[in-house]
Amino acid sequence: MKVLIHKVDLDTATVGFLLDVKESDEIIVVKDRAPVSLLMDKNTLCIEVGGSGLVEFNNFDHHDPEKYFPPAAKQAYEVIGKKDPFLQRLVEYVSCVDEGSFFMPLIPFPSLSNVFSGMLIVERTPVRQLLEGIKILRQVVSCGLDPFSSMPSLPEWKLYIEAKKKNAEKLKNSLYSVQIFRSTKGLLVGFLESEAIGGISALYGLGCEIGILFNPCYGEPAIRKFTIASKKTKLVNLLKYFDNIEPGWGGRETIIGSPRNGTKLKIEEVIDIVLSNL
Numbered sequence: 001m002k003v004l005i006h007k008v009d010l011d012t013a014t015v016g017f018l019l020d021v022k023e024s025d026e027i028i029v030v031k032d033r034a035p036v037s038l039l040m041d042k043n044t045l046c047i048e049v050g051g052s053g054l055v056e057f058n059n060f061d062h063h064d065p066e067k068y069f070p071p072a073a074k075q076a077y078e079v080i081g082k083k084d085p086f087l088q089r090l091v092e093y094v095s096c097v098d099e100g101s102f103f104m105p106l107i108p109f110p111s112l113s114n115v116f117s118g119m120l121i122v123e124r125t126p127v128r129q130l131l132e133g134i135k136i137l138r139q140v141v142s143c144g145l146d147p148f149s150s151m152p153s154l155p156e157w158k159l160y161i162e163a164k165k166k167n168a169e170k171l172k173n174s175l176y177s178v179q180i181f182r183s184t185k186g187l188l189v190g191f192l193e194s195e196a197i198g199g200i201s202a203l204y205g206l207g208c209e210i211g212i213l214f215n216p217c218y219g220e221p222a223i224r225k226f227t228i229a230s231k232k233t234k235l236v237n238l239l240k241y242f243d244n245i246e247p248g249w250g251g252r253e254t255i256i257g258s259p260r261n262g263t264k265l266k267i268e269e270v271i272d273i274v275l276s277n278l
Contacts, residue, residue: 001025002044004034006260007219008126010116011098013133014073014091015047015060018080021134029126032248032260048072055079063252065236071098086141093147100201100231100254108150110161112140115151117197118160121167124220136160171196178206181271183278187233191271200229209233212274214267223262226270229255233278241273 003025005012021027033039033050042058051059053069060076062069069075077091096104097113110118116136123129139156140147153161174194181189190208192199195217203211210230218225228235228251235256242249248259258265 002038003027004030004038004044004046004049005126005130006030006032006049008120008129008133009098010094010113010133011071011073012047013116013130014094014137015076016130017134017137018073018076018087018091019045021045021130023131027127027130063250065239065250065252065256068253071095073098086144090137090140090147100229105148107148110151110153110157110164112136112145112147112151114164115157115160117167118157118162118164121163121197122159167196167198170194171198171202174199175202175206178203180206180208181275183210183275185278187278189271189274189278191267193267200227204231210235210274210278212271214270224258224264226258226263226265227255228257228270228274235278238273238277241277242270245269 003021005027006029030049034046038044039046039051039054039059040057044058046059046061048061048063050061051057052061052064055075060072062071062075071094073091073094077087093112116133119132119136120129123132139154145151151157171194174192174196177193179191181191183189187209188207189210189212190203190206191212191214192203193214193216195215199213200211210228210233213227215225228238231254234253236251236253239249239251239256246259246263246265248261249256251257
């Protein structure tokens, strides 16, 4: 099977797990969206590389700024038609993480998301991240682990858990540089520059209603990346302002980001657009 991916996250890996992606499959990493010819090819599995909602063409994405679609994992679960209470609970957990749900309970470290985030730090290429992520999910299911509970420190996961701990310390140290602003409409906006995972959640923890995260060295090969997110405020209208000066910004209702191949915008430009239009 031919599989197209871009950036790997828990939602992406869960689609791969549900649709039984294997190491022997032809896994291709695209820079942005998949070509239309492949999006329309039912024999090609496209995971979060375009074709939002077109599950009949084997596309699983939900990043259409004009229309809401559920997380890719939910779409895949519906397609396989397997009514399994445990798988359904796993998909619900992944969806809560992906959408930053208010209904997510406080889970003692390490959560499944913590283990997965640690894996993303250790494994540097998208193909390995996808395969190792699928392996983590298979182990969760085979061991009957409740995804809404703390995960055990399995031998296979120790390296990932340690990486996540070090990342948490790195994030904590970077919080001293947080800048707080008030938008035109009085919203509390936080800005953080950090290479650590979890910056947006940290800004929420400081009381920010909108978080702007800048990673100057994201991924491999490294790019400059902005992520702007909120739990309540709709951000999709900001896309027109960003696209006017730098095409390629995208996202969905409450989370948007710079182009997948990186951004050239200055920090001050991004902050100004957010503060002036919200």
